[in-house]
Amino acid sequence: MVRSATFMDRIATMDEFLARALAGGIPLALVAGPFGCFVVWRRMAYFGDTLAHAALLGVVLGALLNVDFGIGIAVTSLAVALLLAFGQRRGPLASDTILGILSHGALAVGLVLLALMHDARINLMGWLLGDILALDWSDVGVLWAGGAVLLALLASQWRPLVAVVVDEDLAAVEGHNVQRARLVLMLLVALVVAGAMKVVGVLLVTALLVIPAATARRFARTPEQMAALAALLGALAVALGLAGSWRFDTPSGPSVVVAALLLFGAAQVVGRR
Amino acid sequence: MAEPLIALERICFARSGQTILADVSLAVQPGRILTVVGPNGAGKSTLVKLALGLLRPDSGSVRRGPGLVIGYVPQSLSLEPTLPLSVRRHGQEAALDRVGAGHVLARQVAHLSGGEMQRVMLARALLRRPHLLALDEPVGGVDMAGQAELYDLIAALARQDGVGVLMVSHDLHVVMAATDEVVCLNRHVCCAGHPEAVKGHPEYLALFGSKVAASLAVYTHMHDHEHLADGSVGHIHGPDCHHG
Numbered sequence: 050m051v052r053s054a055t056f057m058d059r060i061a062t063m064d065e066f067l068a069r070a071l072a073g074g075i076p077l078a079l080v081a082g083p084f085g086c087f088v089v090w091r092r093m094a095y096f097g098d099t100l101a102h103a104a105l106l107g108v109v110l111g112a113l114l115n116v117d118f119g120i121g122i123a124v125t126s127l128a129v130a131l132l133l134a135f136g137q138r139r140g141p142l143a144s145d146t147i148l149g150i151l152s153h154g155a156l157a158v159g160l161v162l163l164a165l166m167h168d169a170r171i172n173l174m175g176w177l178l179g180d181i182l183a184l185d186w187s188d189v190g191v192l193w194a195g196g197a198v199l200l201a202l203l204a205s206q207w208r209p210l211v212a213v214v215v216d217e218d219l220a221a222v223e224g225h226n227v228q229r230a231r232l233v234l235m236l237l238v239a240l241v242v243a244g245a246m247k248v249v250g251v252l253l254v255t256a257l258l259v260i261p262a263a264t265a266r267r268f269a270r271t272p273e274q275m276a277a278l279a280a281l282l283g284a285l286a287v288a289l290g291l292a293g294s295w296r297f298d299t300p301s302g303p304s305v306v307v308a309a310l311l312l313f314g315a316a317q318v319v320g321r322r
Numbered sequence: 323m324a325e326p327l328i329a330l331e332r333i334c335f336a337r338s339g340q341t342i343l344a345d346v347s348l349a350v351q352p353g354r355i356l357t358v359v360g361p362n363g364a365g366k367s368t369l370v371k372l373a374l375g376l377l378r379p380d381s382g383s384v385r386r387g388p389g390l391v392i393g394y395v396p397q398s399l400s401l402e403p404t405l406p407l408s409v410r411r412h413g414q415e416a417a418l419d420r421v422g423a424g425h426v427l428a429r430q431v432a433h434l435s436g437g438e439m440q441r442v443m444l445a446r447a448l449l450r451r452p453h454l455l456a457l458d459e460p461v462g463g464v465d466m467a468g469q470a471e472l473y474d475l476i477a478a479l480a481r482q483d484g485v486g487v488l489m490v491s492h493d494l495h496v497v498m499a500a501t502d503e504v505v506c507l508n509r510h511v512c513c514a515g516h517p518e519a520v521k522g523h524p525e526y527l528a529l530f531g532s533k534v535a536a537s538l539a540v541y542t543h544m545h546d547h548e549h550l551a552d553g554s555v556g557h558i559h560g561p562d563c564h565h566g
Contacts, residue, residue, distance in 0.1 A: 055549050215401065216396060216399055216401075218376050222374050222394040269406045270406055270408055275406055
């Protein structure tokens, strides 16, 4: 840490940092909630982890090829989703085995490449744990616009996606395109993870997807209720986490996840079933 | 005879070098009930999936009538417990009343018993106003009293609404009376035809054993009593029970 004038500037403008973090974190949570429901229903938590690990490779490749980090992350995330879909259809290996290969393979390649790039200016801790306070206003704009597009796509595919969760054969007989729905879901989750990387980091992305959705399950009577509630709970966790981070000077990403965890714990105590 | 709703012609299907179905043909007519019976591993569920288009045959053809709407009730639905679903979403009131499940409307699907689940799934299938119902073991997990009721309901759907029914069952007792045609399957069609004819067929007797087959006399459900909600039945159909 370089304690310089810029650090003092940060103190002076902390209100704006906080506002920006909140403005970037809220749309992410609103998107992660509904997609997190599908991660829970379809048991895709390990898929989320894999995407996050591969995203680090995306960051390194972005630096290597001198393109935007976001593009590098999006490309590797989509590549992982497509490789998984391909591997599931072709090979004899179980999904979690394929994910284990992709996840840790991508992470290891990313770390080796990073070590070989002597002049790389990559803040590894920032990517591992996220740095919501480093968001600038253009990042915030991208999060809102991208989030709106992702939610619109999810809404347009909602019926086939829920039908596939209920039963794939039944969905197919009822005229839904099951293969397309599965692929669409994987690609959209990949983009959500890519968007969440900068905010909560590699290690905690899946938590933002899974914990609010799991909390919402106790109170929801329909899939739509669960998705909406997960979005609100995620947004609440972002607000509480950032407030806690500011108050106790703790890292922002982990603080948001701890807030989500506290909400989950509280729901177990008061929730009905 | 009318155009069949669905016709499978000389279907062959193998997986990993293992023949699952060889040269199987059958057709379902409107308003008629065709039941496929056979031992475990006979390829019954595979046959249904081929009929539904969920699997493609290696050879042979599946012809469906133009614009055919199929209602499907899978063998057992292993519902994801984290998905909150109300029964209401699965079938509107009228359809649920018809299958005798109107009272579970407010419940969550995850909290239904096996028998209630089968009824709700049937109501869901009926909501699509199907021409053809494909039922894979429709009375799995249903008690004896409920089984007869469900078969009566399926028969009524065929007789009154003209729905064609393709049904799979290994429980021959109750099936025989409610069905117009039986296909006895053991990877190939052993025998087929009217239930009365099939039950005397040597291949059928060989497959199920003459002793078992003798006990599977055609059962006719008697409408002289109500099945109470507590599951009590006044009459148990034993092995020597031959109803006129």
